[in-house]
Amino acid sequence: MKGFNFQPKLFATMRGYTKTDLTTDVMAGIIVGIVALPLAIAFGIASGVSPEKGIITAIVAGFVVSLLGGSKVQIGGPTGAFIVIIYSIIQEYGIEGLMVATMMAGVLLILLGVFKLGTIIKFIPYPIIIGFTSGIAVTIFTTQIADVFGLNFGGEKVPGDFVGKWMLYVRHFDTVNWWNVVVSVVSILIIALTPKFSKKIPGSLVAIVVVTLAVYLMKVYGGITAVDTIGDRFSIKSQLPEAAVPSLNWEAVKNLFPVAITIAVLGAIESLLSATVADGVIGDRHDSNTELVAQGVANIVSPIFGGIPATGAIARTMTNINNGGKSPVAGIVHAVVLLLILLFLMPLAQYIPMACLAGVLVVVSYNMSGWRVFKGLLRNPKADVVVLLITFFLTVIFDLTVAIEVGLVIACVLFMKRVMETTEISVITDEIDPNNESDLEVHEEHLIIPQGVEVYEINGPYFFGIATKFEEIMARLGDRPKIRIIRMRKVPFIDSTGIHNLDTLCRMSQKENIHIILSGVNPQVHSVLEKSGFYELLGKENICSNINEAIEVATKEMAELNNLEKSVNSD
Incomplete structure (x- = not known):
């Protein structure tokens, strides 16, 4: 400040x-x-x-x-x-x-x-x-x-309340x-x-x-004394008090x-x-x-x-x-x-x-x-x-x-309530239209999302109300992807509850063998996450500057996971 x-x-x-x-x-x-x-x-x-x-x-x-x-x-x-x-x-x-x-x-x-x-x-x-x-x-x-x-109240004290x-x-x-x-x-x-x-x-x-x-x-001149004046109730002093x-x-x-x-x-x-x-x-x-x-x-x-x-x-x-x-x-x-x-x-x-x-x-x-x-x-x-x-x-x-x-x-x-109403969370599982995006470096016809990967788009501040909303959306989704990309390019700020929510999500995902990748984190949010020690949990390689990079990282990780599964099955 x-x-x-x-x-x-x-x-x-x-x-x-x-x-x-x-x-x-x-x-x-x-x-x-x-x-x-x-x-x-x-x-x-x-x-x-x-x-x-x-x-x-x-x-x-x-x-x-x-x-x-x-x-x-x-x-x-x-x-x-x-x-x-x-x-x-x-x-x-x-x-x-x-x-x-x-x-x-x-x-x-x-x-x-x-x-x-x-x-x-x-x-x-x-x-x-x-x-x-x-x-x-x-x-x-x-x-x-x-x-x-x-x-005339006959000496009765006037109550302080309206009624x-x-x-x-x-x-x-x-x-x-x-x-x-x-x-x-x-x-x-x-x-x-x-x-x-x-x-x-x-x-x-x-x-x-x-x-x-x-x-x-x-x-x-009329002898009418029925109207009280200030002097009848107060003694007035013509001076500034000490x-x-x-x-x-x-x-x-x-x-x-x-x-x-x-x-x-x-x-x-x-x-x-x-x-x-x-x-x-x-x-x-x-x-x-x-x-x-x-x-x-x-x-x-x-x-x-x-x-x-x-x-x-x-x-x-x-x-x-x-x-x-x-x-x-x-x-x-x-x-x-x-x-x-x-x-x-x-x-x-x-x-x-x-x-x-x-x-x-x-x-x-x-x-x-x-x-x-x-x-x-x-x-x-x-x-x-x-x-x-x-x-x-x-x-x-x-x-x-x-x-x-x-x-x-x-x-x-x-x-x-109104901030929560302006913040939207959407889930993308198939492809991203480059005509509706602002952070795509390579403008392909469509950016294909690999199978087993889900992209969560957060549009608005990520604070305690939205953190709960995010958890509810996660709970409603029955299937479990292998990789979750959380796209945060439109998140202007994040509070301590949002950080705690992300931290909990990462830990739960790790237990379920689900990889988390963050995409498009702005400098202010990036600084807050870094100071909180969040990146030590996630790893800096999983913090991507844009969705192209995030999809690229997700594709490599999916290939490694698929190769690992094949080798396990062949054994």
Whole structure:
């Protein structure tokens, strides 16, 4: 494996960077910062932390991702995908546990990048990704029902699971606060209608400003105090907290490791998916491994300053592109804008109604659900539909950790199944047509296979699944040839199980007095077999570069065997 080449896009884009580019990036960064504000607050609160922690995450992670990332326009920060997992971690392990898990996930992301596994993440089947995101969307929607309807649970604790939440909602649905419903519905309508009047100003920001002002006036002049605001539930601090590293112990690391894997995998999937979407729009190509390292560093630094897990945010990245962002400078400006808002304007956030934020997150969950894509995938082959539904229901009913683990196992099984389906094994006993071959040196009319010789053609990777398939084909063949030629010209690689299978085949064949000849072994497979000591068993004279040579060796061996049999019979 070649060494990892860490190349942040920021430094590459600085070559030839102009004053015009800077102006465009600054304007884009300001707009993205304003767009990110309500989302950062909403994601922070929905995750079970204070609103400023969402903004701190957007500031710290957004700055690091833009500074070190492998994409020109990627915007990092808190996203809806993490709400469910963060909430469950806090419930079970507390804030300290969340910090440890996030930092562990950061280390895992860095390792994924250093070992150049960024491209592998892209091969996770599409139905699994849609199953995750749709399931997360349903879960986010479920968490907002209490604030949308202003339900009063009378001190009863909200369960962490999907079914338990809905049972609690049904039991207490007679406590609906209709003012909350009005605030949420109006917020959703404003967000939906804003794009019809302005493409630049985000609907979520318009909704928060308009609805917050309306609720404030209702409270001051109308005496209506039924709508809870952020200030009623949280005390907001307008400052960056001091850096603090959580205390680590082996027991916490062991318990939180599965959760850290979930955060890392989800972060890798979402950030690379966002970067890939951005590439398609701007006609660029991101460096996936550098991007993963940047995401990893961001998730190590963010919790030190009180932040939560972060990743690439598709909506904010697209906002950056649509407003002319040219380079990572726009992402850095976005982080600076949010820092200034945190330091000087954050006290105003206490007046934002919780029902308004719930409306924002309802829209986020709707956009994330991708229900049209989900519906379209249901018309795909049954195997894809099963994978989609399993991942979706595991995410919704159980939790994201289980869904990620099972989803990755399904992805591996699907990959192996499809590779096995592409690898074919055929048996040739009479002749080879030179018109269909590429490795014949002498183009005769037909290449005749001597009697008593069988040729096994393997077309595709020879790994553990195919090794078993090969054994089954051998078992089905009733007759026993005197020589077996295993043609491997189309085998790109072989794994340890394949080597073991070949080794076992040779030993069994030797016991049955059957000679084995390998034909057309490529250099890579040749090297693996040689290092494993396989050739000592078979003999180098039985390793042939092409089928002509293999047939020639087989013909000589058949002649020797026939002469030996004649001499034995004559005696």
